[in-house]
Amino acid sequence: MLSPYIKLNDNCGLCSKLRSANSDKDFLFDGGHNLYIFKSPFAEKWPGALMPIFKRHIYEQSDIRPSDLPDTLHTLVCLEKALRKVTNCKRMNLVKFANISHHLHWHLIPRYHNENYSNKCSWELENISREKIYSKIEDSFFENASLYEQIKNQSLFEIKNRGSPYFGCALFLRPIDKEIRNKFFTLSLDEIIQLARKNPEQWECLLMKRNYHDFAWDFIGGNCEINEYPEFGMIREVKEEVGWNITKYKEVTRQWKMGAIKGIVYLAIPENENYLEDDPERVHCAEVETVKYFNLIEIINSSNFVDSVKGRIKAFIENKADFDSIDQ
Structure with a gap:
């Protein structure tokens, strides 16, 4: 859960998203000490895409306290494991943007086998429609309510059962x-x-x-x-x-x-x-x-x-x- 002692920024869109997570339709689950997990805007084109948001208002990965680094990295790896298992994707894009909201967050984007632009990164395909991205796709591919329930369950399993750092x-x-x-x-x-x-x-x-x-x-x-x-x-x-x-x-x-x-x-x-x-x-x-x-x-x-x-x-x-x- 989000601690009441965590200082957030009143003028930050992602801080607002953290505050109102329980009423946010894209909120998926609490990722532990440092991350809240949301559905990524990239999910419109790549079903299963996740957006982990850091629970404190910091800007860059280098701002993460040393004591929080292992848990943060382990959680990101657990999310990637869950996505690979549930989506059976070909590969993953893991990106950290700072061009829109200057609050530390990532996007985990599964890249699929039947894509036409597999040699391009997901952020290079911003202006390409999802219909053109895939060579052959069923409409049900984008009906992802059950997909995200599976991702949530698998992610929580991976986080709970991750290898010990000790x-x-x-x-x-x-x-x-x-x-x-x-x-x-x-x-x-x-x-x-x-x-x-x-x-x-x-x-x-x-x-x-x-x-x-x-x-x-x-x-x-x-x-x-x-x-x-x-x-x-x-x-x-x-x-x-x-x-x-x-x-x-x-x-x-x-x-x-x-x-x-x-x-x-x-x-x-x-x-x-x-x-x-x-x-x-x-x-x-x-x-x-x-x-x-x-x-x-x-x-x-x-x-x-x-x-x-x-x-x-x-x-x-x-x-x-x-x-x-x-x-x-």
């Missing part, structure tokens, strides 16, 4: 001191955290080398699935990548990007105590080339590790969140 990963710590290592499993999570933060040069972290094109060292863990909490994403990814069952875990730091939480790091203890060995037993996973323990301070100071890995370790040691990593 990750969850495991921090597997190992003390260098053999005496501490021998009693490691008698320590509580808080005691392990306290000892590692107090003397990080005496502690190591298990990383995996990803079997991708860059073969980068990374934490064990990964992106969450649809509607999955980061802690459960971490547990699932650990099981998939090394085959371990996590018995105890605790959040130790968070990574942020562009003003929004990107992911959460958990100190994790698996049920198999052999994970403290130099070459711990693990399942084969195509994504993982190998695993290895590295000194915490070495990770921070070495150029062999990507910025996000170094940022997680540094943030853990300093007991704060990571806002500075550039490659998350």
